Amino acid sequence: DAGVTQSPTHLIKTRGQHVTLRCSPISGHKSVSWYQQVLGQGPQFIFQYYEKEERGRGNFPDRFSARQFPNYSSELNVNALLLGDSALYLCASSLETFNSPLHFGNGTRLTVT
Amino acid sequence: GESVGLHLPTLSVQEGDNSIINCAYSNSASDYFIWYKQESGKGPQFIIDIRSNMDKRQGQRVTVLLNKTVKHLSLQIAATQPGDSAVYFCAENPYNQGGKLIFGQGTELSVKP
Numbered sequence: 001d002a003g004v005t006q007s008p009t010h011l012i013k014t015r016g017q018h019v020t021l022r023c024s025p026i027s028g029h030k031s032v033s034w035y036q037q038v039l040g041q042g043p044q045f046i047f048q049y050y051e052k053e054e055r056g057r058g059n060f061p062d063r064f065s066a067r068q069f070p071n072y073s074s075e076l077n078v079n080a081l082l083l084g085d086s087a088l089y090l091c092a093s094s095l096e097t098f099n100s101p102l103h104f105g106n107g108t109r110l111t112v113t
Numbered sequence: 114g115e116s117v118g119l120h121l122p123t124l125s126v127q128e129g130d131n132s133i134i135n136c137a138y139s140n141s142a143s144d145y146f147i148w149y150k151q152e153s154g155k156g157p158q159f160i161i162d163i164r165s166n167m168d169k170r171q172g173q174r175v176t177v178l179l180n181k182t183v184k185h186l187s188l189q190i191a192a193t194q195p196g197d198s199a200v201y202f203c204a205e206n207p208y209n210q211g212g213k214l215i216f217g218q219g220t221e222l223s224v225k226p
Contacts, residue, residue, distance in 0.1 A: 042216030
C-alpha cells in the first residue's frame with residue numbers, strides 16, 4: 001500500500017512569493033495534519049483537518065492556510081514567504097483525529113531566498 | 114510552555130548493545146505518546162506508541178516505558194543494529210488538544226559496527 005505522498009519534494013521560492021504544497025494520505029485515512037520542521041528541531045504542528053474541516057491550528061501566522069478535499073487529500077498554502085519559512089514541511093495522515101498514530105510523508109523541502 | 118525534552122542529544126552505541134533513549138514531558142494532560150525514527154532525507158517513521166493507562170509496551174526489538182509520576186518516557190532498542198542509526202523523537206498528544214503532537218528536539222543515535 002502507498003504511504004503518505006507529498007509533492008513537490010523540493011522547492012525554491014523568493015521572498016514575498018506564495019507556495020502550495022500537496023499531500024495525499026494513506027488510503028482510508030480521513031485525518032491529515034501538517035507540520036513544519038526546521039533543521040535540527042522536532043516537527044511543529046501547523047494544522048489538522050478531518051472530513052474537510054479544520055480541527056486544530058498551531059501557532060503560525062495567517063499567511064499559512066490549508067484545506068482538505070473530498071478525496072481527503074490536502075493542500076498547504078503559504079503567502080508572502082519569508083526567509084524563516086525555509087523548512088521541511090511534513091504531511092501526516094491518521095485514522096482518527098486523536099490518540100491515533102500519525103504516518104508521515106517524506107516532506108517538501110522549501111527554500112526561500 | 115509545553116515542551117517535550119530529551120535528556121541526551123546524542124547517543125553512540127556499539128552494534129549489538131542495547132540502547133536507551135530518554136524523554137521528559139511537561140504536559141500533565143498528555144495521555145498518548147509516540148516514538149518516531151527519522152533518517153536523513155525522510156519523514157518521521159512510526160516506531161511504537163503507548164497510552165497513559167499503560168506503563169510498558171513491547172514491539173519488535175523495542176520497548177517503551179512510561180512513568181507518569183515523573184513524566185518520563187523511554188525507548189529501549191535491543192541488539193542495536195547499524196540500520197537503527199537515526200534521530201529519534203518522542204511526541205506527546207495532550208487529550209485536550211485534538212490530534213496535535215508535541216515533539217521534542219530529538220536524540221541522534223549512532224551505532225558503531
